[in-house]
Amino acid sequence: MKEFEISPNIEADDLYETVKSVDHEGNENWLSVINEKPLTIYLNKQEIVTLMTIGDYPEYLAVGYLVNQNMLRRTDSVTSIDVDEDLQVVIVRTAEETNYEEKLSRKIRTSGCAQGTVFGDVMEKFDDTSLDVSAKLKTSWIYALSKKINQQPSLYLKVGAIHGCVLCEGDRPLIYMEDVGRHNAIDKIAGYMWLNNVPAMGKLFYTTGRLTSEMVIKTVQMQIPVLISRSGFTAWGVELAKQVGLTLVGRAKGKRFQCVSGVERLVFDADPETVLEENKKHQRKGGQD
Template sequence: MNPLSINLVKTRAEVPLTIAVTAVNENGEVVDKHVACERPLTVYLNWRPIVTLMTLGARPEALALGYLKNQGFITDAKQLESVIVDWDVNSAAIITTEQTENLEQQLSEKTVTTGCGQGTVFGGFMDGVEDIKLPTPQIKQSTLYSLLKNINEYNDTYKNAGAVHGCGICHEDQILNFVEDVGRHNAVDTLAGEMWINQQDGADKVFYTTGRLTSEMVIKVAKMGIPVLLSRSGVTQMGLELAQKLGITTIARAKGRHFLIYNGSETIEFDAPSKR
């Protein structure tokens, strides 16, 4: 399907992701290093402030759209009129003709989550989750190993400065889209926003993240229509319960030739067992 035509008005939308600093190492020597940037981005919906996100600022338009879509504030991409990012005032304004009469009620219903730092989800976050039907994937163990190897070519900001999470949308062992941010939920929202605008199907995709698999992460991936969740980190009890309910193959602690399948082991073809 073709991407939707949306007027992305940018005002200083590109910002540096890292800055050079000096540090002192364990031997007392001064060394040149880089640190990840972190900046506030206030998201507006029809000029109503919704939330301020702390972000690296890599792809702010997609981040703002993905956040509003995942939280249930907007649902119809065809009614979007513009996305205006202005780093002079640290803002991203989304203009839509979609009706937002329930906005105040949604904003009043919020839950503090286990997001990086302190996250919040709003009243529309769970809307439609029970109606999600995901396909049953089939994945080869050898393909997972190849994917994990290919992932090592990414994480540029992490390699340069640390302090960020990375997320990627993958097909078989290829990484189709990858983004880093100071919080894993910013990264998944960015990818969700781009998938939504580009009208991409998630049925044959794998979602990779360096972060832990909490309930919020599982729900966001389910909303993207992706049936496989792969993480370098661990999984929480509620995240696992939701993955089981939604039928998401859940693979965690994945690094090198090691991984743990917490849900959906029947979807994995063990064609490359590790040598002991």
């Protein structure tokens, strides 16, 4: 795969709109703001969830969500993915009924706690997951990726209020997705990988957002051993990363970064003093991502 096989389409004007605003000096302006719309995902005949999303790549988002929730497995055969833009629905159909359809249907009928059931199943698989111990993370890759991704045209740089996630290999960014929720962006990548048989071997993950427990869990679900972010950590995210040996790197801006888990994968092959500080024009504020 080449660098930025998929990257944000800043020319897709249906992803954002302009609204009139008044600034701190009382001046009227036209401000670009990101759109968000509901998308309901079905697995065969079972309604699964409604997500708020910017609306691009609905087929990848739907499949990635189902994969990361353990509702689709490698043994399942997807026969069709139907997207109805007017109804804002995606229907993922498989050759045979999955075990989750009956489980969710039964749980919804009895207690309405379907998401609790899903979470329990996800954590059960998480506890049994092992990541590639031979994987390495060169510090030169961190610096190269931060620069390339930070300077790539994106919806964030155009309108803000959005998260970005990038599948990478070495120092090459491959698939760059954005959405109003970082969980949506990572699910789009998971869906792309599942539908295109992209292996997790040799891959690492980069996000502009906070390293929460959810981001750690989804990265581990995808069997990717390295997760890098421009932003900071949550305590549970760090705890879960240590539990499964995920290399977790945060606050990666310019020459600086912090590794709180899986430090044994780090290869210090670059001199931080040779790394230039970020151009303010391209800086992202990690706390807002």
